[in-house]
Amino acid sequence: MTNRKPCQLILALDLETREEALAMLDQLGNSLDWVKIGLQLFTAYGPDFVREVSDRGYHVFLDLKLHDIPNTVAKAVQSIAKLPVELLTLHASGGAEMLEWANKARNDHAPDLNLLAVTVLTSMNESQLRSLNVQATPEAQVTHLAELSLKAGIQGLVCSSLELPPLRKQFGPDPIIVTPGIRPAGSSADEQKRIMTPKDAAAAGSSYIVVGRPILKAPSPAEAAEAIRAELT
Numbered sequence: 001m002t003n004r005k006p007c008q009l010i011l012a013l014d015l016e017t018r019e020e021a022l023a024m025l026d027q028l029g030n031s032l033d034w035v036k037i038g039l040q041l042f043t044a045y046g047p048d049f050v051r052e053v054s055d056r057g058y059h060v061f062l063d064l065k066l067h068d069i070p071n072t073v074a075k076a077v078q079s080i081a082k083l084p085v086e087l088l089t090l091h092a093s094g095g096a097e098m099l100e101w102a103n104k105a106r107n108d109h110a111p112d113l114n115l116l117a118v119t120v121l122t123s124m125n126e127s128q129l130r131s132l133n134v135q136a137t138p139e140a141q142v143t144h145l146a147e148l149s150l151k152a153g154i155q156g157l158v159c160s161s162l163e164l165p166p167l168r169k170q171f172g173p174d175p176i177i178v179t180p181g182i183r184p185a186g187s188s189a190d191e192q193k194r195i196m197t198p199k200d201a202a203a204a205g206s207s208y209i210v211v212g213r214p215i216l217k218a219p220s221p222a223e224a225a226e227a228i229r230a231e232l233t
């Protein structure tokens with residue numbers, strides 16, 4: 001028995017234009033509490049778009065996957081602290097010093113912001129890790145990077161739901177664990193390699209699942225989102 005909160009759905013709002021994105025949010029209405037703004041819309045519309053989504057009442061997850069020298073990442077966290085963002089990603093592979101500097105900037109400027117360390121992208125499998133000269137399995141590499149990140153003080157992790165059992169066993173119920181690579185049964189995996197259904201991800205201990213194309217490309221995005229939410233309860 002754990003005191004873990006119920007798993008929540010985050011929509012990955014990966015669309016081309018502001019107009020398309022806002023129309024999608026209009027369609028989804030009450031099916032949604034959380035919106036992830038990623039590189040596509042942030043590079044096109046920047047902080048104003050973040051404020052616009054937040055002004056509509058959504059919790060905002062800004063998925064910029066920061067990865068640079070410690071000073072540059074810390075300064076970026078300081079800038080993002082001025083925005084209505086509750087979750088922000090950075091790459092764990094930037095290393096302990098980068099993570100510590102980012103966390104200090106968060107503590108100094110945005111203590112309500114939760115930083116999430118991206119471990120191994122869900123689009124990667126073991127052979128892709130080998131091509132980067134990483135000899136570990138995805139599970140071992142995720143666990144290693146998770147340990148590094150949590151030791152550096154980072155509040156949460158991004159990984160595949162497949163890695164949830166060992167992570168929850170080692171780190172317990174407290175770390176926020178966000179899992180993309182979610183595919184309802186029978187839907188296309190696209191380029192995602194380490195996938196799970198919403199139901200299984202929730203049961204395995206995901207704090208939040210991230211879903212993009214299975215909702216965005218569905219004939220009825222609102223029905224698709226509702227069906228996914230129903231799997232989480």
Ligand SMILES: O=c1ccn([C@@H]2O[C@H](COP(=O)(O)O)[C@@H](O)[C@H]2O)c(=O)[nH]1
Binds near residue numbers: 120159181190214
């Ligand atoms: O390891 C990761 C980290 C982030 N993502 C992001 O999640 C969504 C997934 O979109 P789908 O359309 O559901 O595949 C996307 O914005 C990625 O940038 C991830 O997939 N894997």
